[in-house]
Amino acid sequence: MEMFKPYVLKDMTLKNRIVLPPMDNYCADNEGNVNDTHFNHYVSRAMGGVGLIIVEATAISQNGRISDNCLSIWDDSKVPGLKSIAEGCQKYGSKVAIQINHAGRKCTANGDDKDYTLAPSAIAFDETYRVPKEITKEEILDTVVHFGTAAKRADEAGYDALEIHGAHGYLISEFLSPITNKRTDEYGGSLENRARYLIEVIDEVKKYWPSNKPLLLRVSATDHLPDGMKVEEMVEIINMIKTKIDMVHVSTGGVALANINLYPGYQVKYAEIIKKECDIPTIAVGLIRTKELVNEILGNERADLVALGRELARNPFFVVQNAWENKIDYDYPAIYAHAFREKR
């Protein structure tokens, strides 16, 4: 079965093709510390046999948080907690990545300073969000440095892979999209200019992230809006940077409100386009709930890995349950061997 084929990316070998995509649990304290809920959540998915677990959006700075309750990686004190998640999951044979993020204009965390929230241009997401301050070149450099130190800490915490959050209308994605980037300097206008910030972040991260460990980039391949990012443009961007990254995690939307036609696997075509047009491995994600759809995507080589978000939230045992039901010889969690020896 396609789902259970191992996958190798640099020094990381996955035991199967199922990914837990980053999903913010919004349950950290105000300092973004890891707690028991985070640990139990991620380790349960590891016990359930998930091949690659990507830890939720983790803030590189205080004003890079989506909310007051996001995980953080903005100082060294966060390393032990984040390490406990990585080690806890690795114990059950999963590989673990962490997503590093700056929330840009979608930061809702409390900040005293009226200029707390930064974005390429001073345009609010909608009336419920603060109007961000247009980020200066000096502040751009600060955030780039923060992405680099976050990568260094992620390595120290023992993560197998790193995902840069370039999707869903957070800071990197805001630079990429013409809807949120109205700058007239070298960071705005042409596609090359809008991609400049992303490239600076990747280059800084690569100073600290070991070259033998995979570097993933999550993108919104389209904004689903006439004046927004189109997949053809995203293909051009990925082609610009593909020698610097190892895999693209292909999502869509989140930059501005849009009517999206939702159906099972609705984003898979974008993962397929980027895989084929850019010749780079991809992760497909979005309303994927069944083994049939997972195997269709992998069997037809539309993506290399498949991420199941809300399905794995509902059922952490999706992988081992499918292995058992399909009589796959699998490395079941030792303490549950009795259950998986049951006749089917």
Ligand SMILES: Cc1cc2nc3c(=O)[nH]c(=O)nc-3n(C[C@H](O)[C@H](O)[C@H](O)COP(=O)(O)O)c2cc1C
């Ligand atoms: C509660 C929740 C939190 C999320 N947090 C993140 C996040 O931290 N980073 C991210 O890139 N995507 C995030 N997402 C998007 C998911 O990674 C995924 O792309 C989305 O849920 C679609 O996949 P699904 O239909 O399998 O759930 C989140 C989604 C949900 C439902």
